[in-house]
Every structure is written in structure tokens, then in C-alpha cells.
Amino acid sequence: MPIFIPLVIGIIAVSFSSIFVKWSQAPVSVQGMYRLLFTLLLMLPFVWKQFAYMRKISNKDAVLLFLSGTFLALHFLFWMGSLKLTTVASSTILLSLQPVFVMVGAYIAFREKTSKAAMNGMIVAITGAIMIGWGDIGISIQHIQGDILSILGTIVVAVHMLIGQKLLKTLPATLYSFIVFLTAVIVFAVYNIFLEIPMTGYPDKEWGIFLLLAIIPTVFGHVLFNWLLKYVTAATISMAILGEPVGASLLAYLLIGETLSFTQWLGGAIVLTGLYYFLQNTRKQKKDKPLAPIKNPVTAGPIMKKG
Template sequence: MTNDTLKIPVFIPLIIGIIAISFSSIFVKWSDAPVSVQGMYRLVFTLFLMLPFTLKHIKALKSISLRKWLLLLLSGTFLALHFLFWMGSLKLTTVASSTILLSLQPVFVMAGAYFAFREKTSKPAIIGMLVAITGAVMIGWGDIGISKQHIQGDILSILGTIVVAVHMLIGQKLLKTIPAAIYSFSVFLSAVIVFAGYNTLLHIPMTGYSDKDWGIFLLLAIVPTVFGHVLFNWLLKYVTAATISMAILGEPVGATLLAYLLLNETLTFSQWAGGAIVLLGLYYFLKNTRILKKDKPPAPIKSPVTAGPIVKKG
């Protein structure tokens, strides 16, 4: 970790990541496979794609302590739970509703970062966050709570939002001392193990799926995972977890538009207006969010979630 300055404008990789993760909900909707199987193979293919880059940092494994390995396992567990909850929500509710609730992630991340890292955010940044969240709520306002099934989907999306916030906060802590490639590979491998155990316990078939489903598994690995989650993990070296979470607010805009074009999910005027407000709030937040300096380690944190120093969070 010798560099603490990004050599390209931060908005470029952020926009690439937002576009990539916006396709995630579309791919999930297109597949008929159980979400736990989609999540598992999504990460299995990602591991194969990452392997050549990860091997370059193989020597770094010797410096990882047992405590850090446990945190990596914990981060992977929360990532698996995120995919399980959020991808499950897409089977019960609309893309707009699911991604809207997922966009509330900055609320949990900022709260966790404050208690875990004593990380403060400027008032203008908070205003930007509130504006963006207001726009996000407008996008999905007409869809949320339409039926019991929609409510169940909403609850799953909220649970997915909470656990991904924890995942990201752990990442912010570990990436201070662990190369991004090692971090992502270890976390994804941990998540695959969790998924495999889950599928085995519930007797969910892990083979016998159509060529279409296998193609979607691969697309999930390449587009939203590599160009989305892996990219955001790398960016955590240069910006705060709250900044990454705020950038992800762009996902509801992209996902809702894609759902309109590819899934024939209709959009209301409030959803169009909300999308514009999300982008405005996102820009204002990013403009007023400080760059995280790597030479200033976070304050020790205590959290009931991690039974020790805390963890932070798609």
C-alpha cells in the first residue's frame, strides 16, 4: 500500500461499476435457477477469472494473521448472505423496489463507520446523501408494499442491505494491510463455501441446469461481479466505504431503466424524477466526501457483530 492517490478521476471507475452492477438484477430475473445456486456459481466463475491476478500476490498470504483470516471468512459470509437475501428479493418484487431499498445502504454504512472507525462525514455530504435517498425512495414509491409477496421481497432487500454494509466495513478495515486481489479472492471463496453448505443442507441441486442458466452464471461473474464488486473493493483503497456505498445509489437508476427496456417493467413519473434526484444527490455527496488517507489507520472498533474489532457492505 504505497500509493494513496488514484491516478485517474475517481468518477470514471465509479461509473463503470455502477453500470456493471445495474445489470445484476436483470440477469437474476432471467435465470430460473435458485438464487443460492446463482450466487454460488457467480462467485465460482469469478474466482477462475481472478486466479491469474491473485497468484501475483501469493507471497502476501504469509503475512495474514489468524484474526485477519477469520475476518475474511466473516466478510465472505456476509457477502453470501447479501446475495441470498437481495437476489431472493428479486423473485418476489420488482427491480425498482428491490434496488431502491438496497440503495439505503449508505445509512447503515455511515452509522457503522462512525461507531467502528469514528469516521465523520461533512454536513454537505450528509445533505447529498439525504437528497439521493429521497430520489431513491421516489423511484420505487409506486411499487413498494403492493402485496404480501412484495412486502416479503422488501424485507429481504433490507436484510441484504444491512449485511452488505457489514461486509463493506470489514473490507475497509482489511484492505489497509491486505492486497485487494487477495482480499476479494479470499472473501469470494469464503462465500462459495457458505453457499455450497447452504445448498447441501437444503438439498438444492447444484447441477443439471440449462445452457441459458450457465450462461447467466458466467455473465453474473463477468459484469456485475468483476466490473462491479471487484472494482469497488479495489476503490476502497482510495475512498471511504461510505463513498462507495453512495456511488451504488446509481444502481437503482440504471437497473430501473434496464428493467423497463428488457423486462417490460413500467416506470412512473415519480421514478423518472427520482432517478434525476438520485444522480444530483450522488454528485453532491461525492464532491463533498473526503478521500480516505491510508496512512491514518481507523480507530479500534468494538462490535457485537464481530465479537471483537468490528467489521463494517452490490
């Protein structure tokens, strides 16, 4: 199965994340905690057989797993918080700057270089992403606070992905995701207890949103991207996520009435063009590296074709 198929599925899935966050009235730390807790419950039947592998994890890797989970929790806290203060387009455009931080971090940590052609694709895609959010980037104090939170969320998720790229060279993808999500749940729980944020007593609608956040953008988004890190670089995943502002802005227009200007529609087309160009050139760079058999990101078993 071509790699671009799970990439597209992941982009569509994460595009729903901002809509669900907007629909919820619960504090973002509660949303993030239950989003990941429900994801853990969904993964448990498929990952428990890998628990024996945990004894092989070195102390260094254990620390990196803790840091990865902590940075993931911070990402959700910052980015989901930004959606309460600014528009979907503004928040996701700033989040789409993630490849810049990932590329810099990958060069510093792994001396990972990007071709000039791929760099051009990145520039085109980021230019289009800026056009998407241009009409919604606010000048009020509230919007500025939201923009700052989104930038912080972008930085910490880039660190999370780079740590994941290192750990997934030796750890099974599903076990990595499970441990990182569990760590993030614990971080959220401590945060909620410390700030005395209620973790129970929410209406049925909120619990439904928590479950949707777990199934759609987390399992078919983040878990899928974690798995893909075994076959492509963190920079490639970050570039793929540039498709999120397109999907999220379109969904925001259709579902919550956030309008889009002509410039934003044009920016969406430019993002997709730059994204395609980048991925094509990244694939050429890795053409000599054979891909491992495709496995299901949740079960870690082979994906079966439907007849």
C-alpha cells in the same frame, strides 16, 4: 485517471445484476455460488502470485476475511431472493439505503464522520431513490417478504463493506477479493448441500447467465468497488451504488417490461444530483490525502491508456 470513471463503470455493471437474476430460473443460492466461482476462475491467473502473502495474514484478519465472505454470501442470498418476490425498483430502492447503515457502522467502528454538506447530498440522493421505488413498493405478502429480504441484504452488505475497509488497509485488493469470494462460494455450497438444492443439471441458458453475473456485475462491479475502497471510504462507495436503482430501473423497463412512472424518472434525476453533490463534498474532505497510482482491479497492475 479520475476516481469517478471507475465509479461510473461499477455503477453500470452492478445495474445489470438484477436483470440477470430475473432472467434466471435457478435457485438464488446456485446463482450466487456459480457467479462467484466463475469470478474466482477469471481472477486466478492474476492473483496466484499473491498467494504467498497469505502466510502473513494474522488469525484476527483470517476471522475477519471469513466474516466478510459470509456476509457477502448472505447479501447475495437475501437480495437476489428479494428479486424473485418483488420488482427491480422496489428491491434496488431498499438496497440503496445502504449508506445509512454504512455511515452508522463507520461511526461506531471507526469514528468516521461525514460533513454536513455530504450529509445533505446523502439525504437528497436517498429521497430520489425512494421516489424511484415508490410506485412499485407492493402491499401484497409476497412483496412485503421481498422488501424484508432486500433490507436484510442491505444490512449485511454494509457490514461486509466496513470489514473490507479495515482489511484493505493491509491486504492487496485482489487477494482480499479472491479470499472473500472463495469463502462465499464455500458458504453457498454448504447451504445448497444442507437444503438438498441441486447444483448441476441446469440448461445452457442458465450457465450463460451465471457467467454473465460473474463477468459484468461481479468483476466490473464488486471487484472494482473492493479496489476503490483503498482510495475512498465505504460510505462513498455506498453512495455511488445509489446510482444502481437508476440504471437497474431503466434496464428493467427496456429489457423486461417493468414500467416507470414520472415520479420514478424524476427520482432518478434527483438521485444523480444528490450523488454528485455528496461525492464532490467527500472529495473536498479528502483533498489533502494524495491518491495512490491507479491500478487495474483484476490484475493489480497499472491501467494502460489506449493510444
